[in-house]
Amino acid sequence: MEMGFTTTVYVVAIVLFILSLGGLSGQESAKRAVWYGIVGMALAVSVTLLGPGFGLWWLSLILIAAGGLIGYQLASKVGMTQMPELVAGMHALVGLVAVFVGFNTHFELVNIASMDDTAKKMLEGFSALLAKKSNVEINILRVETTLGIWIGAVTFTGSVIAYSKLAGKVTSIATKLPGGHFLNITAAILSLLSVFWYLNAGELLPMIILTTMALFIGYHLIMGIGGADMPVVVSMLNSYSGWAAAAIGFSLGNDLLIVVGALVGSSGAILSYIMCKAMNRSFVRVILGGFGGISGPQMEIEGEQVAIEAEGVASVLNDADSIIIIPGYGMAVAQAQQSVSELVRKLRAQGKNVRFAIHPVAGRLPGHMNVLLAEARVPYDIVMEMDEINDDFPDTDVAIVIGSNDIVNPAAQDDPNSPIAGMPVLECWKAKHVLVSKRGQGTGYSGIENPLFFKENTRMFYGNAKESLDKLLPMID
């Protein structure tokens, strides 16, 4: 088929992809949006298969189908609590593909350089495209390729580590090799040197050095970031996988790749920005790992954590008219979303006003809590964002905190010396009663004591969230 036709279809695919992302602005339109994406992808792949300069038809189809089968298996079995791992794992795949495609470009370049003019004229498809390039263009191509490989490699190891951390296969505590960020800087400088070497020599060795350095940076950077910062990390890797695709698009001269890569890249960047803003921390500080900027002694907390049993919780809930539930990562860990949903159903059946308050960084993935609650059949119109619901706490009878900690820490507002000072938090302590379901005493990820637990209107409901709720459920009526 003609190149012109291919381009036309690409344009259609681009429009469909943009509509697909734009459709996610609302729950109902989103259901349509995903089909736009699927159709766009199908069009893009099939037109490339049919397009000019393509070989090995059958092998490609079989491979895609095999991959599709694996993907289907994964996607239908994965639990909603494992979404962060799945997303991180998929980023790793994109990164790896970018590395492979980049290397392929290099091999093709080497092949072509060894050919004479008559052989070059015999080429078709991708290699023909390369053969036509001038010297300047080849140099630009080399920069683009190295960039694609570099970002792809960082994304790959970074995502593998993120996946392992989220899946609990690697400790989620921030760990760095001795030398810390100095190692990262050295690796980055070495990568840059290899780019120049590669531009001059066009050999495989600098390419391999570059890739190794990038793999190391990806590994070391993400190892140094702790569990609760994972939403930022995953969005960042999401962004990187997009930029890698865009860089590869440049090297292949393919606009569709560039557009989609840019869309995905900016999407991930915005998500990272939103997450950082929700933690009142700069992006750089999150990436460099750890909390910093403690400017003085933290406020002392007085009082005592007062425990409450299921009976007490039940009587408080039975007396309440308005209830706000604040879920956090602890709910996902305990797989308690079904019990929470059941509790909400029972409370709503009594005519109580029950709502959820979701902090942007609750969980390990942007929007993680929403998906978990949706899976447990909690209607999405009672699930509120922080800004929508924060003013309603003073009129609320009971706020229930399930497995969250830093996002409900009043120290963020009261104590200018707190490491999380200035972070927007859910002001649940303004409710008449606060019930906190928590595994035991102790601090959250950030290691910051939470004065909420010591407040007079707070009662601690200790124990595994799911078991506690299951004990509570029969008493609600």
Added chain:
Amino acid sequence: MKIGALKEITSGEKRVALTPDSATHLQKLGHECLVEKDAGLAAGFSDAQYIAVGVEISTTAEALTKASDVIVKVRPPSAAEVNRLSSSMTLISFFHPDANEALMELAKSKEASVIAMDMVPRISRAQKMDALSSMANIAGYRAVIEAGNNFGRFFTGQMTAAGKVPPAKVLVIGAGVAGLAAIGTSTSLGAITYAFDVRPEVAEQVESMGAEFVFLDFADEQADGASTGGYAAVSSPEFTAAQLAKFREIAPEMDIVITTALIPNREAPELWTSDMVASMKPGSVIVDLAAEKGGNCKLTVMDERIVTDNGVVIIGYTDFPSRMAAQASTMYASNIRHMIADLTPEKDGVIVHDMEDDVIRGATVVNAGEITFPPPPPKIQAIAAKPKEKAPDKTPEEIRADEIAAFKKQTKNQIMLLAFGAALILLVGSYAPPSFMQHFIVFVLSVFVGFQVIWNVSHSLHTPLMAVTNAISSIIILGALLQIGSTSFIVILLAAISLLLAGINIFGGFLVTKRMLTMFQKS
């Protein structure tokens, strides 16, 4: 350890320091409980109820003291009761150590330990054993009930078929624990309630309970209560004058006045003078909760109800908690139980008298034959948070000015960014070949479109967004498709692996997104 509760010997005292309920809690801590015969009868707890939860009954106080390791009671002990103590025994009760030095000496000579419930420091951690607060709470409640009992009208205003009834006006002086309880009771009965306190920081608490705080026209700030352990301090003469003038002004309107003003270790201040009483309407009621310390009204007679010449009833009872013996016993027993729980940190029935603990140290007046009163100041001082410096509210002009400044700053930022971006593109454009620039423009535009589109994505759909971007970033599969037609084996191999991986991603990504989105249900 064996914990024994004595029967109160003071006449008219109906409370008891151990209830069947608190006994079961103490048993869970590994203790055994004993109670003197009929000790709980006046508070409504029969011996049978105690026996039912496994509490042993002792017929006499002597037998009980002999059999117990820890003696609990309500009122300060008599000399005879202290005399029966032996070494290594602990007595827990109200004690008023500053007024009972002889008893302390006696306990010292017996080598016993005494924990005074009235000496529990007023820090947040100790609130659960703060018996003074529990009793004050009951007194405040009961004060309103007694007032209502002596008041010939409704509290709440009513519009009846027979005519209009105005609501009663209640003034509560002193918004401590008792005062706040009185305010709460009075407002819930429907009266219009006013409250006054020398500590202006409690105005917020008063208003949160539905009463109106009576402010004075007095410029000087009072010292806040945090430095004096939450109690009021002595006021300056000018302040007192302003305060009395205000009371004099509102006295004729008030139907019920409840005074709760006490200053630690001093006679109660006179706040409701005889001329104020004289100006009140006949049938009005004054309940003076400070009667024991001389009364906030000098006409008050301790433990009596009197009627003045102009028909105002003044109640000077001091036994309000005892008048609600069941409630008071339940609360006091529960304070005692929390104290014992803190004394039994391992929950194994072994009492550890930890003098390093602020609360236990503060409450202990005699420790194993040694007088430890007065205690050193507790390590944690304040009970009330310092009043925060509130930023003054901005005027509309200032808000407007801020908005304009923010808008200008935003515009400036945007223009800077645009200029920077344009310069960058120009720079690239002047060096790069046209074939590159073509793609570059596409790239820049796509980033721009991406930013515009993604900002609109609902926060709740961020996870599906990540999954779907994952799926579409596998568009990189096109690269592999273009390269697989190569002649080089290694290129074909790498491209083939890429196809497989990208295939996983495309199908997995879209499918999981679809799964997630179908789960979002409207109610």
